[in-house]
Structure formats: structure tokens, C-alpha cells
Amino acid sequence: xxxxxxxxxxxxxxxxxxxxxxxxxxxxxxxxxxxxxxxxxxxxxxxxxxxxxxxxxxxxxxxxxxxxxxxxxx
Amino acid sequence: xxxxxxxxxxxxxxxxxxxxxxxxxxxxxxxxxxxxxxxxxxxxxxxxxxxxxxxxxxxxxxxxxxxxxxxxxxxxxxxxxxxxxxxxxxxxxxxxxxxxxxxxxxxxxxxxxxxxxxxxxxxxxxxxxxxxxxxxxx
Numbered sequence: 417x418x419x420x421x422x423x424x425x426x427x428x429x430x431x432x433x434x435x436x437x438x439x440x441x442x443x444x445x446x447x448x449x450x451x452x453x454x455x456x457x458x459x460x461x462x463x464x465x466x467x468x469x470x471x472x473x474x475x476x477x478x479x480x481x482x483x484x485x486x487x488x489x490x
Numbered sequence: 491x492x493x494x495x496x497x498x499x500x501x502x503x504x505x506x507x508x509x510x511x512x513x514x515x516x517x518x519x520x521x522x523x524x525x526x527x528x529x530x531x532x533x534x535x536x537x538x539x540x541x542x543x544x545x546x547x548x549x550x551x552x553x554x555x556x557x558x559x560x561x562x563x564x565x566x567x568x569x570x571x572x573x574x575x576x577x578x579x580x581x582x583x584x585x586x587x588x589x590x591x592x593x594x595x596x597x598x599x600x601x602x603x604x605x606x607x608x609x610x611x612x613x614x615x616x617x618x619x620x621x622x623x624x625x626x627x628x
Binding site for chain 2: 444447449452457460
């Protein structure tokens, strides 16, 4: 099931010529976890999310955005 | 580069080991004239093998922690797998208690036999649930 949290990690990574393994080593997770995050299948912890933003030197909301399900929207 | 993570490789090894254990036990039970002590011994052997394996895997994952063999996602998947395993254990133990209360003459061999089946089933449930979650890329 896809998470309601979307991200631009793939684009940010491609812009810096970084592989999934490079990013995984920098943020301290496995390559499979980076892949799952990129596919919106897994929502990382807040700590990992901040580490990703720090690696790309961008604010957190440039990396992740929350697409609330219709029931949650006001 | 392998597409399987360290945890997935361990799970496949565990699944093969469990199937081999059950195969050997069934082959022994089919040939042996008496299985009086076979199930208690098999239960102990299963527990020793399982805890030995867990000890080795935990040591390796701690030793290689700098290479990030295990992370938060692995822990989350493991907790979901353990939950599935506990569900089977609870159902199995309740079933076993009902059987014992229902038939107090139930022999110790039969109780060990059922206990072994419950343990193997709960272990398989955990492995299958975890592999399913890994396959789904959760």
C-alpha cells in the first residue's frame, strides 16, 4: 500500500549523481529502505527524514509532502 | 549487487532450515518403531538450533552495524512478523489447554508433538509474514 507521504528523493538524488547505496550509507539505512521510501511504500522516521534533507541541503518540505486522503481534508 | 537484503537472506535460510528440520523429523517418525522420546528431543533440538542461529545472526548484525545491515524498517517488519507468530502461539496454546482439560489422559508424547507443531507453525507464520512484507517493499 502506498503511503500518503510523497517525496522527491529520486529527483534530488539524480541531480547530485548519487546512487541509492550512496544515500543509504549517508543516512544510515539499507539500500532496500531507500528504495522503499522512493517508491512511497515506506514512511521513514522523522530522524531519517531530517537526515535525508540534510544530505541534500534542502528544507524538509522540499523532500517530503503530505497528500492527505480525502476523508482527512477539510 | 544482490537485490535481497541481509534480513531477507536470513529469512530464506531460516525457512529452508525449518522445512529441512520438519522433513528429517517426518522421515524419522515414519521409520522409527517408537516415537516415545522423539518429540521431546526434537522440541529441544529445535529450540537449541533456533536460539543458536538467532545468537549468531544477532552477533553478525551487531558486528556489521556500520554497514547498515539492519535498520528501522527491518525492525518494523520484524515486529509485524512477531505479531503474526504470537497470534498462532496464543491460538495453539489455548487449543492445547482445551485438549488437555478435555482429555486428561492425553500422553506427554502427544502434548510434546502438538507443542512442536505449534512452535513450527508460529515460526513459519513469522517468516512468511516478514517475507511477504519485504516482497511488498513495505
